[in-house]
Amino acid sequence: MIIETIIERINQGKFWHFHGGIYPSEQKSITSSKPIKQLSLPKQLVLPLQQHIGRQGDLLVEVGDKVLKGQALTQSSNPMAVPVHAPTSGIISAIKKSVIAHPSGLSELCLFIDVDGEDTWKKREICQDFSKLSHQQIIKKIADAGIAGMGGAGFPTHIKVNTKPGINFLIINAVECEPYITADDLLMCEQSEAIVDGIKILDQLLSPSFILIGIEDNKPQAIKALQQATQHHEKIKVCVLPTKYPTGGEKQLIQVLTGKEVNTGTLPINSGIVVQNVATCFAISDAVINDIPLIRRVVTLTGSALAKPQNFWALLGTQVSYLLEQAGFVSEVNKTNSTPNSPQPSPPVPSPPVIMGGPLMGFSILNEQVPIVKTSNCILAPSKIEMPSAFDNNSNEVECIRCGQCADVCPSQLLPQELQWSAKAKDHQQLMQLNLFDCIDCGACAYVCPSQIPLVQYYRVAKAEIRQQQQLDIKSEKAKVRFEARKLRLEQEKIARQEKHKKAAAARKATMNKKSADGSTANSAVAAALARVKAKKAAEKIINSNEPLASSNKVTDEISPVKVAIARAKAKKLGKQENIESSLNSNKPLASSSEKQAQKHSAINEQTINDKKARIAAAVAKAKAKKFQEKKSSTEQNELSIETQSEKTSEKAQNITTEAEDKKARIAAAVAKAKSKAKLKAIEKAQQVSTTNSEEST
Amino acid sequence: MNILIAILVLGAIAALFGALLGYASVRFHVEGDPIVEQLDALLPQTQCGQCGYPGCKPYAEAVANGEAINKCAPGGEDTIKKIADLLGVDVQPIDENHEQDGSSQSILPKVAFIIEEDCIGCTKCIQACPVDAILGAAKQMHTIITDECTGCDLCVAPCPVDCIEMRSTPETIQNWQWDLNKIAVKQLD
Numbered sequence: 102m103i104i105e106t107i108i109e110r111i112n113q114g115k116f117w118h119f120h121g122g123i124y125p126s127e128q129k130s131i132t133s134s135k136p137i138k139q140l141s142l143p144k145q146l147v148l149p150l151q152q153h154i155g156r157q158g159d160l161l162v163e164v165g166d167k168v169l170k171g172q173a174l175t176q177s178s179n180p181m182a183v184p185v186h187a188p189t190s191g192i193i194s195a196i197k198k199s200v201i202a203h204p205s206g207l208s209e210l211c212l213f214i215d216v217d218g219e220d221t222w223k224k225r226e227i228c229q230d231f232s233k234l235s236h237q238q239i240i241k242k243i244a245d246a247g248i249a250g251m252g253g254a255g256f257p258t259h260i261k262v263n264t265k266p267g268i269n270f271l272i273i274n275a276v277e278c279e280p281y282i283t284a285d286d287l288l289m290c291e292q293s294e295a296i297v298d299g300i301k302i303l304d305q306l307l308s309p310s311f312i313l314i315g316i317e318d319n320k321p322q323a324i325k326a327l328q329q330a331t332q333h334h335e336k337i338k339v340c341v342l343p344t345k346y347p348t349g350g351e352k353q354l355i356q357v358l359t360g361k362e363v364n365t366g367t368l369p370i371n372s373g374i375v376v377q378n379v380a381t382c383f384a385i386s387d388a389v390i391n392d393i394p395l396i397r398r399v400v401t402l403t404g405s406a407l408a409k410p411q412n413f414w415a416l417l418g419t420q421v422s423y424l425l426e427q428a429g430f431v432s433e434v435n436k437t438n439s440t441p442n443s444p445q446p447s448p449p450v451p452s453p454p455v456i457m458g459g460p461l462m463g464f465s466i467l468n469e470q471v472p473i474v475k476t477s478n479c480i481l482a483p484s485k486i487e488m489p490s491a492f493d494n495n496s497n498e499v500e501c502i503r504c505g506q507c508a509d510v511c512p513s514q515l516l517p518q519e520l521q522w523s524a525k526a527k528d529h530q531q532l533m534q535l536n537l538f539d540c541i542d543c544g545a546c547a548y549v550c551p552s553q554i555p556l557v558q559y560y561r562v563a564k565a566e567i568r569q570q571q572q573l574d575i576k577s578e579k580a581k582v583r584f585e586a587r588k589l590r591l592e593q594e595k596i597a598r599q600e601k602h603k604k605a606a607a608a609r610k611a612t613m614n615k616k617s618a619d620g621s622t623a624n625s626a627v628a629a630a631l632a633r634v635k636a637k638k639a640a641e642k643i644i645n646s647n648e649p650l651a652s653s654n655k656v657t658d659e660i661s662p663v664k665v666a667i668a669r670a671k672a673k674k675l676g677k678q679e680n681i682e683s684s685l686n687s688n689k690p691l692a693s694s695s696e697k698q699a700q701k702h703s704a705i706n707e708q709t710i711n712d713k714k715a716r717i718a719a720a721v722a723k724a725k726a727k728k729f730q731e732k733k734s735s736t737e738q739n740e741l742s743i744e745t746q747s748e749k750t751s752e753k754a755q756n757i758t759t760e761a762e763d764k765k766a767r768i769a770a771a772v773a774k775a776k777s778k779a780k781l782k783a784i785e786k787a788q789q790v791s792t793t794n795s796e797e798s799t
Numbered sequence: 800m801n802i803l804i805a806i807l808v809l810g811a812i813a814a815l816f817g818a819l820l821g822y823a824s825v826r827f828h829v830e831g832d833p834i835v836e837q838l839d840a841l842l843p844q845t846q847c848g849q850c851g852y853p854g855c856k857p858y859a860e861a862v863a864n865g866e867a868i869n870k871c872a873p874g875g876e877d878t879i880k881k882i883a884d885l886l887g888v889d890v891q892p893i894d895e896n897h898e899q900d901g902s903s904q905s906i907l908p909k910v911a912f913i914i915e916e917d918c919i920g921c922t923k924c925i926q927a928c929p930v931d932a933i934l935g936a937a938k939q940m941h942t943i944i945t946d947e948c949t950g951c952d953l954c955v956a957p958c959p960v961d962c963i964e965m966r967s968t969p970e971t972i973q974n975w976q977w978d979l980n981k982i983a984v985k986q987l988d
Contacts, residue, residue, distance in 0.1 A: 205975040565975070577844035580949045583930040584846045584854055 104269055104310055107359050111313065111340055117360040119353045121510040122345040123545045125280050125461070127319060132403050133283045137291060137412045140427060142220065145194075146418030148185050148212040149201045150175055152255065152474040157210070158182045166193045169223040171394050173245070174212055183257045184247045187214060188396040188416035190221040202421075202457055202474050206467035214418065225392040231302055239306055239389055246388030247395045247475075252349075252378035253462070255476040258385070261375065262306050269373035271309040272358060273300060273382060275316040275323070276342065276349035279459030282479045284399040285379050287412045289316075289323035292383055293330040299382030300337060302389050307375055312337045314379075315354050317344045346461070347543040351376050353512050365539055380478075400473055402428040405484035406453050415473045421455065421480055422469035430455075430482055454491045456481040461544035465491065490553070499552045507546035507556060513539045517546040517556050524563040529570060532563055540564075668718035834885075835863045841881045845873045846929035847951030854929060862886075869894045873951070909965040910948040911955065915940050917962035924954035924963060 110116070151157035158175030162168060168187040175184045194215040198208040228234065234242075244259035252274060277285040289296060300312060314331070316324055318341050331337040342348055342357055352363045355374055363369050369376055380398065387393040396417055403410040408429025415424060456463040457471070459479055485492050507517035516535060523531040540560050547556040616626075838859035845855070850870035852858040862868055868882045869891040876893060883890040913924075913933075920938040925931075932948045935941030945968075955963045 201972075203972055203975075205970075205972060207970060207972055207975060209972065573843075576946075576949075579947070580844040580846060580930045581839075581855070583932070583947060584844070584856075587929065587931050588854075 119356045120514045128281045143423045146214040147472040148418040156182045171223045186394040191216040200468045202471045204464035251380040268307045268309040271312045272376045273314040275379040278349035284401045286320045293326035295386045297330040299386035314339045319344045401479040404482035406482040418472045497553045506549045510545040524559040843874045845949035845951045909950045912966045914962040923957040927953045927957045
């Protein structure tokens with residue numbers, strides 16, 4: 102759609118319409134006629150560290166520090182974090198968890214400031230002419246001032262205004278469509294110049310084609326004030342819109358002013374539109390021009406239960422109880438809803454109930470000690486006539502009659518009835534298909550429901566569940582990835598181990614082969630080992646066989662058992678000692694069972710060691726006996742026929758000696774033979790000689 | 800003659816479609832068992848082994864091969880319902896042997912916590928953790944990476960000094976669930 106035609110339409114006072122919407126009783130007159138009241142300083146301020154969407158900053162102060170008004174208490178490098186500032190001078194008395202302005206009533210980390218009453222400012226740099234500041238300087242000022250959207254959601258403003266060029270429309274949301282609330286209305290009446298300054302700063306930052314201020318026609322004084330303040334600015338157009346709830350919703354306001362619908366899942370910035378709340382504009386001008394960070398805001402205190410309903414300038418961190426006191430709230434304890442006989446311990450619900458926010462989108466606060474934060478625009482204390490349901494703990498919900506009124510009023514054109522059934526059935530898939538996340542929690546459906554079904558509550562529950570489910574899904578996906586990674590790692594480690602073992606085995610084989618190549622074959626080594634074993638066995642056999650035989654051996658054998666026995670006795674003694682020690686230890690009360698076990702183990706070990714010793718002693722004795730026996734056998738050659746090598750050698754020696762003797766004898770015999778032969782020859786000769794002699798004589 | 804034509808025509812059609820199916824089975828061949836992947840996606844991925852299988856994927860494979868669908872304690876009835884929907888079988892009540900203490904649905908998720916003073920640095924829990932959520936080294940103190948812990952319980956038993964316990968994660972604004980009874984709905988007159 103062409104921008105000019107939009108502007109033409111706006112100039113003619115014609116606007117678009119969004120689907121549905123309701124016309125609740127406005128109840129704004131309770132507070133709209135009274136000026137904004139300055140509050141005296143409370144005694145104590147409670148500042149939650151996180152007051153906006155995003156992340157909380159890091160603490161800059163400690164307990165006991167003295168802080169000045171406007172001093173930053175947290176900081177962060179994260180762009181989604183905005184700092185909080187000391188709303189007045191005082192001393193940090195505590196940093197602890199405290200209940201905060203959240204429907205859960207849960208505790209979050211809060212700073213407690215004991216107000217010293219002096220209200221001393223930090224050093225400020227007042228900038229008279231912001232047009233000389235660069236974009237970055239302005240954005241830094243906005244970020245440092247801790248400004249977050251003051252309309253409700255609390256999105257950090259410096260991110261929203263730090264966008265690329267090409268903005269067609271800057272829309273200032275001054276609609277304030279929810280009943281009872283008049284905080285923006287009165288701010289516009291009283292601070293219209295400052296608000297226009299803030300708009301000009303935004304104009305300088307974003308340079309949009311047109312600036313549209315959307316305001317409902319139920320605020321005539323504010324409209325007048327704004328028109329006066331903007332009469333010299335051609336670019337700024339005050340658009341007076343018909344009163345209808347929820348025109349103040351961002352998407353609804355865009356549709357009413359420009360006829361454009363923001364698609365599901367996209368931001369207005371994608372269509373060249375930026376929406377800022379009017380109170381945020383005031384905070385921006387305060388921050389950029391006067392160097393006042395976001396430390397206060399206008400809060401509407403209203404409802405029939407208050408004697409003096411009025412708008413207040415409340416410092417952030419002011420406890421609701423203090424504000425209620427100022428507005429003349431009378432707490433009626435145990436009058437209506439907290440019956441003493443209730444089976445459940447009733448939560449500390451203020452009675453009559455106190456609602457933070459408007460009647461349609463707000464929530465009951467469970468504790469009056471909760472502090473005002475950047476997004477709290479209204480404290481509503483209704484009487485029973487005004488809002489009977491707030492007093493009734495039991496829901497008056499009845500079955501859905503399928504009248505379809507909820508679908509008629511839904512500004513997001515959803516099907517609340519279908520959503521409700523799916524939400525009750527926890528059918529998340531169906532809820533997503535029905536575009537649950539397009540629901541803006543406006544409460545129009547619950548307002549018109551004749552069965553008094555708290556539809557918005559069902560949607561809120563379902564939204565929270567879906568968000569949590571998404572978180573769980575992300576987590577389980579992460580766990581899966583980690584599990585798979587671990588499995589892979591273990592597998593790899595296993596393979597690596599096997600490879601290592603293989604390598605080691607191969608290395609052993611290689612060294613073996615090398616040795617065999619050097620000379621001795623593996624077989625010969627094995628044979629040698631076998632021979633050694635055989636020899637050992639044989640030695641043992643000898644001992645056994647010798648025992649009953651050699652008398653001289655008996656002596657040594659008798660000695661060796663004695664030795665063994667002594668060794669055994671020693672071992673026993675040692676073991677006993679150990680046992681005693683262990684039993685002593687077990688008596689000690691401190692000793693755990695595992696220690697006992699360990700000692701028992703050690704005792705057993707000792708015993709086994711002693712046994713070993715005894716065995717060694719026995720072995721030594723045996724070895725000695727063997728040696729002795731061997732000696733004996735070598736000396737007493739003829740006694741035994743044995744197989745030991747030494748015995749064999751001695752046998753050989755014996756054989757050799759006998760052989761030598763044989764030889765000698767043979768030689769002797771030969772000699773004797775020879776001698777006898779010679780003798781015989783001599784005798785013969787002598788006989789011959791004698792015969793010849795006789796012959797000669799004869 | 801007519802019968803012969805009929806047989807030929809039908810035979811030709813049968814051959815044509817047979818070829819078509821054969822081609823499709825090759826062309827659109829799916830690696831792995833898609834049902835196992837789908838089952839694995841339904842399981843809570845705590846890798847706790849309470850079903851008797853070493854992790855969620857092995858259990859998914861077992862279920863695909865006919866194992867009972869009611870053995871996943873961390874998943875609870877929701878998971879059983881989803882698996883039953885997927886496989887087209889009847890929903891079974893959760894196996895008593897595999898049921899967790901109390902109803903697991905309403906209780907906040909638990910994560911392991913190491914009492915660090917008592918830790919002796921034995922690394923037994925590190926070896927037991929299926930998702931590597933425990934940090935430490937031999938003879939050094941160990942600690943749990945809370946964000947990675949699935950609350951599977953497997954590290955508790957191996958600890959020789961019983962210094963691991965399961966603790967509920969604190970309830971914060973981020974994980975808080977709306978309690979319908981606390982908020983009264985407003986109806987203006």
